[in-house]
Amino acid sequence: MLQHDVLIVGSGLAGMRAALEVSNDPTLDVAILTKVHPLRSHSGAAQGGIAASLGNSAEDSWDLHMFDTVKGGDYLVDQDAAEVLTREGPENIFELEHMGCAFSRDDEGRVAQRRFGGHTAPRACYAADRTGHAVLTVLFEQLLRRGVKVYSEWYALDLVVKDNVCQGLVAYDILSGQIEAISAKAVMFGTGGYGRAFRVTTNAFASTGDGVVMAYRAGIPLEDMEFVQFHPTGLQGSGILLSEAARGEGAHIVNSDGFRFMENYAPGRMELAPRDIVARAEQSEIEAGRGVTALRDSVFMDLRPIGEDRIRYALPSVLHLARDFAGIDPLDAPVPIQPTAHYSMGGIPCDINGQVRIKDLDGAPEVTGFFAAGEASCVSVHGANRLGTNSLLEAVVFGRRAGRGILDVVHDLEPTNIAEGDMADAVGEVDKFLRADGPEKVGQIRAELRDTLMDKCGVFRDDAQLRECLGEVKEYQERFQRVAIDDHGSTFNTDLLDAIELGHMLEYSEVIVTGALARQESRGGHARRDFPTRDDDNWFRHTLAYRPRDGEDGPRLTYSDVNMTPQYREPFPLQERTY
Template sequence: MTLARRRFDALIIGAGGAGLNAALQLADSDFRVAVVSKVFPTRSHTVAAQGGVNAALANVLPDNWHWHMFDTVKGSDWLGDQDAIEYMCREAIPTVYELEHAGVPFSRLDNGKIYQRAFGGQSQNFGGPQAARTCAAADRTGHAILHTLYQQNLRARTHFFDEYFAIDLIRDDEGAILGALVLEIENGEPLLIEAKATVLATGGCGQVFRTTSNAHINTGDGMAMALRAGIPLMDMEFFQFHPTGIAGKGMLITEGVRGEGGYLINKDGERFMERYAPNAKDLASRDVVSRAIVTEVKEGRGCGPNGDHVLLKLDHLGEEIINQRLPGIRETGRIFAGVDAAKEPLPVFPTAHYAMGGIPTDRFGRVLVPHGTGEEVVPGLYAAGECACVSVHGANRLGGNSLLDILVFGRAAGLDLREQLGRHHRPLDEASVEQAMARLNRWDRKGDGPTVRELRDAFRKAMEDHAGVFRTEEIMSEGLEQLRALREELDAVCLRDHSRIFNTARIEALELENLVDCGMAIAVSALARRESRGAHSRPDYPERDDVNWMKHTLYFREGDRLDYKPVHTRPLTVESFPPKERVY
C-alpha cells in the first residue's frame, strides 16, 4: 500500500506550551505549520503547571532579571549554562507581556498590573530578601496559557493533527532531519509528514518511574526519537523528586500540608525528620526529605504490609483547617489511598516530578551533537520544553521556571526557524522511511511473549528501586543489570490485539519502547556521576565535585555510551556567577 504523505514548512511534535508557542511564531508569518499531538492539545501536561511563570516584572516587590538569573544559576547548583539562563531571564519579561496581549487572563493587583506571588528560591539583590516573581492566572496558569496559545494558533491557521502518534524522525545520510513518520490513532494508518524543519516539544518522561506525578502521556516520546536518530540526551541523571506523593500512585500532596503543621512518621510513630534535619525538620528541602523517607523504608521502618512507605500525619490539624486551607487533600487521599486525611495519616513516598535533562540544544532551540572537539547543529531539528536541555535548570529546577522555559524557548525556536524556512525541502531518504516503518510493523509480530503491561511494570519498578532517590554504586550497578535484562526482553514482547482501529495497545507498546530508552539514559548517566549535585544525590559521594564533575553528561543509545561537555559559565553580557555552596 502507498504511504500517505503531506508536506509542510515546519512540523511541531507536541502541543504543550513549547510546541504551541513555537507554532504560533511561524503561523503568524504565513508559513505552513503542522502540529502533531497524541492527545487533544489542551489536554497536554502543561495544564498541570498550576503555580505560575517567573518574570522579574517588579510589580509587587523590587526585582531585576539579573537577580532572577542569579537565583536560577544557584538553583541549578552551577550546572546550568549561564548564557542560556541570562537569555531566559531577560526574555521572561517580554514573553509574559506577549502572553498578556494574546489574552492570558493573569490575576491582577488593584493597580491593574499582573499579580506576582513569592515562591521558594526567589531572592532580591543576589541572595537577599524574598522576591515575588511568579505571575499566575489564579490556580490554572498552565491551562490558561495553553488555551490562549491554542486559540491563537487556530486563528493563525496552524494545521493540527490531533490524536496522531509520532513514530520516528526521518533523516538523510548527512544527518539532516526531513520530517517524521506519524500514526493516526483512530484508523492505525501511518502518515509521512515532510518538513523543512521539525521541532520536538513532547514534554517529559516521568512515567519511567513507578511512582510519578506525571500524567500517563509523559512517556519521553521525543527524547527517545532523538536517541534513535543518533542524538544524545544530556544530564538525564538529574530528575526532580517531590517527597510526598501518594504511595504507589504518585499524586502530589502539596508542601503546604507540612507548612500547616503536618508531619511525617515511620512505623514506630517516630517523627523521623527530627533526626535528619533537626532545625527545619519536615520543612527541609525536597531532596533532604525525599532521601530521609527512602532511608526509613530501606532500614525497615516503613509502614504498611510491605513496609514500603511512610505516613504523613495531618489529622491533628482538624477538619476545619484541612477543608479551608488544604482544598482537595481529603478527596485525593480518599480516592487514591482510601484514607480520609482528617481521620488517618496518608501513605506517602517520593514521586518523580520533573526531568531537568533532555535533548541538548542551544538558546535558539537548535539541537546540538558533538563534532570534533566542539559541537554542531543538527540541520532541520529543534527541541524545546521539558524534552529539551538548553540547559537552564542544570541539576535542579526552581518553581515557576518550568512554564518559563517552555514559553521562552518554544518562542525562540519559532523565531529562529522563521529565518531558516526560505530554502527548499531536501530530497526524502526512503531508507530512513523504511526504518521508521519497520519500528511500527515490528508490533505486528504474533506470539506468547511477555505483555506490554508486565514489562512496563517491571521496568518502572526497577527504575524506582535502582535509579530513583537513593543512588549508591551498589544499588545502581545491580539495577543497571536488571534494566538491561528487561531491555533484552522487550524484543520478545508481543501484542494480543493486532487490529488497526483505535488500537491503543499498539500505542502503549510504542510508548514502552520510548520509556525503556529514556530509563536507560537516566540509569547509565546516574551511575557514572560520582558526586552529589542538585537532584542527583549519592550517599557514597556526598559532596559536589566541581573539579571533576562540573560538566554536562551526554548519553548515546548505541552501546550505552557516555560523553561529556563543558558547562557554559560565561553569560551573554554580564559577569559570570562563580560556584559557591548552595545554601538557603
C-alpha cells in the same frame, strides 16, 4: 507524502508557544503533530505557578531569579540559558496575560505571585493551583484563532535525519492506523519528559520520552539524562502531584513524631527548600523509621496551618485531589506524601534558540532544521535540579525562542524529502508488533522496569544498585524482543502504542542508569550514597550519551562544558549549596 514548512511535534506549552510564534509569518505553513489532543498535554497538569520576577508582591529582579536558578540547579545550569530564561520571563508572562490567561490577581489587580521552593522572592505567578492548565488553554485558544493545522492523535514514530540535516518525520494516524511521511524544512520537538519509567510518578501515561528516544535513534546524543527530579509531595502510593504551592502557602511537612524535620536539613528555608533537598530529607526520615501510616513509606503534609478559606481559594485542586484520590480531607487531617518522579532535567541538547546541537563536538555543530524546547530538551536551564515554576517558564520562553530560531533560518533551508526507504524503520516497527508472537507481555515488563528504576535508581543511588539496575534493564530489553500484543486492528490501537512506548522507555532507561553509574558525585537530583558530595573538579560538566553502534555494549558517554558566559552580567561562580 505530507509536507509543511515547519512541523512541531508535541502540543504542550513549548510546542504551542513555538507554533504561535512561527504563525506570525503568514507565508509559512506550520503544523503541530501530537499523540494526544493539545488540550490533553501534560503541561496542563502543572499546578503551582510560572516564575517571573515581576516584583508584584515584593522586590525582585531577573538577576536574583537567575542566581536562584543556577544555585537551585547545583551549578550545572548553563548560565547563558538561565539568563535568557529570567530576563525574558516577565515579558513572556505579560504576553500570556494579554492573550487572556486566567491569572489570579492581587489586591492591585496585578498578576498575583506566591512563594515557591528555592526562590528567594515570591515570584510564582499563578492561576489558583491550575496554572499549567490556564496557560495551556490560552495557547490553544490562540492557535485556534490563527487556524494552525493540528494533527491530533497522530503518533510520531521516527525522526528522519540524513547527513546531519533533518528531513521530517514518519508518523502514525492513531484513528486510521495509516503510516505517513511528513517532510518539513524545520522540525521542532516539544515532546515532554520521561518520568513514566518510575513506579511512583506524577507523570501522565503519555510522558514516555518518545521525542528523546527518536532523537537518540537518529544519532543525536542525549544530555544529562541521569538527572530526574523527585517531587517531595506525591500522594502516597499513586504519586499523584500535590502542588508545591501548598508549601508556598504555608503547609508543614512532619514525620511520625509530628516534627517538622526540615529543621534538620534546611533550617533557612524549611519546607521551601528546593525539591531535591526536601525529597531526600523525606526519604531519609522514611528510611530512619520515622515514616507514617501503616506502611511507614511516607511522611505527612499538613495543610491546616494555611486556614480553610485560603485553601479553598488558592488550592482547590490540592483539596480535590486529596479527597478524590486518597479519601483524605486536608481540612481535617494531614495527607501522607512521598517522593515521586516528576521532571526530566535531561533531554535533547540544544542552544538558547532551540537549535539542536551536538555539544561535545568542536564548535557544537547543529543538526540542521531540528529544534527542541521544553522538557524534552536540555538547554540546560535547570542543571541538576529544577526549581518549581521554572518549567512552565522554560517551556514558554524557549518555545517562543525556538519559534523565532526557526523563523530566522527556515527561509534559507532547502525543501526536504523522505523516500520510501526512510520509512522502513517505522513501518517495520509497527509491522513487527502487529505480527509478533511471543510469551512476553508489555504490561508485565513495564511494571518490572518501573519497579527497578524506582528502587534502584531513585532518590538515592549507589554503585551496586545501579549495576543491578542496569543489568535488569538489559534483561527487560532482551525479553521485550519476545513481546506480543493482543490488538492487531488498525483503529485506535492503544495496545500497539503501549508496546512502542515501552520500547522507548527501555531505551532511555538504559541511558539514565548508565549516566548515573558513571557520575561519581552527588549533585542536585542525582544523589549517590557512595559519593555524597559534589565534585566540581571531575564532574562540573554535562553528560552526553550516544546510542550504541553495532558491537557496542551500551551508550557511549562523552562530556561537555557548562556554559559560564551570560551576555548581560558576570557568571555566578561555583559555591557550596546550602539553604
